[in-house]
Each structure stands twice: as C-alpha cells, then as structure tokens.
Amino acid sequence: MTDTATPSAPRTTADEVSRGMTDLEQIKRLKSRYFRYVDTKQWDEFRSLFTDDAEVDTSEAIVDPHGFWDGGRLPVVTPDAMTTALKARMTGVFTCHHGHDPEITFHSEDRASGVWAMEDIVRRPAGSELASFHGWGYYHEEYRKVDGEWRFTRVRVARLHVKQIDHFPAKD
Template structure:
C-alpha cells in the first residue's frame, strides 16, 4: 500500500470513529448501525456492560440501554495500524459523560481497542472493546 493510500485509509477510519461518537450521542441508531460490520463483536464488560455479537443484537442493546440517557463521548489520540489494504487495528483514548434521568452523572475515561474491516469500499468497526481507567459517579444535586 502506498503512502497516499495508507493516509487515505487512516483518515477514513478516523471519520468512521467520529461518526460512531456522533451517532451514539445523538441517538441516530440508523446511522450508527452503518459503522459496524454485520458480525461485529462489542465488549463493554469494562463498563459494567456485556459482550454482544452481531450488529442487530448490539444495536438493540445500545438503543435500549441508552434511550433515556444523555451521553457525550470524545475520542482522542488514535493509534491506527493498517494490517492489510482491507484491515486495521486501532486504540482510541476516550472520555465520556453520562447523565441519567434521575440526575446522577458519570464521568469516565479509558480506551477503545478496535479492529476494522473494509468491504465494498467502506471501512467499518469489526470488534470493539472498551476498557476504563476510571468511572466517577455523582449523586443528583440536593434540591
């Protein structure tokens, strides 16, 4: 793979992850569905979640669990390695804020460890594992 093709692929993967964060936070479930391969495996056990296999199953899981929860996710300092013209790995530092309907708020940080697959000219997330460095949960303000 030449340098321009490699840079183009890395940029496409960065755009993919940005789309993941935006569609997650805006609850654009149809848009979010498109960032994953059909056979995606997502591991959120590091955040108290589950390992979910398959795009449909993961979309059901995330849309049900986050329906009434306000989230803001930021991804930083991507480390993307192209392993072939159609596959790659990546690690993203992340921080998120989660506001629950009862007023509790979670501020947390960690990393996404991912693999990517390019099919029909489009990069998608094939596996994603979220690990956490910390999770701070605050109680609602007394009022």
C-alpha cells in the first residue's frame, strides 16, 4: 500500500503562534489606548502611540452630504500637529470612539497593517460653530514595532456616513 497523503504545509511552531498572539493583542491594545486617550483628553499619552515619522490622514474623516461641517479637515499631518489640533478642537467636547472587527496583517516581525470598523460620537457644547455628529467608517493603519512596542506609523480615518446630532444643551 502506498502513502497517498499529500505533503503537509509548513508547521507553525508554538513560539511563533505565541508571539503572533502577543503581537496581535499588543496592536489591539494600542488601538484601544488611541480611542481612550482621545476620549479622556490625555494628549501626551496619545502622542506617545505614534512613531516620530508617522503620518495621520484625516482627509476622508468627514462625509458631508448635508453641508453642516465646516470643511476643517486636516491634511496628512505629523503626530505632533494632530495632537495639537485635537487638543485645541476637543476642549469641552464629549467624544466616544469604538473600534471593532480588526483585520490585522503581519508583514514581518516588526511591520503590520490593519483595518478597523469604527463608530464615534462627537458632541459639542451649545453655541459651538462646529457640528456635533455620530459617525461610522473605517480606520486604515500601519504599525511598526519599536523597542518591543507596537506604534502607529500611519493612520487614515475614512467615515462612510455622518449624522448630525444636537449639541449639549446650554447650562442654566
């Protein structure tokens, strides 16, 4: 009797699986911190999530079929510029960001990319000139492992839909 079994695919070692799961969890936690630091206005911590040469692209951050957005999109900017802009724009603003269903691809031991479904609420105080909104879309990201820690090297947010919502009511 001859062996008709086909050759098996190369096997992944337990260490490779463990390292991959650890790296995947680290990238998930990186994204979780990104959302938490924006929502809790921890700007120094937010900035620390990026490499110094990273790019942040918000050119597709707002889909505006209703004409309520001010057109204040930022072009592709550095993490320092993004942090400064967010700090200025988010004073007194309630935000809640959620990311889910990550699709992470590892390109090497220290490079990865990912796509995250997202939903956010940006609610401004009464009298604000900028719109409050509820948005849905995707983050497209690239990561690099630096000194054993995953960091963002590129972040692009692309909202597919934005719904205008009410500002916070004026305080009495």
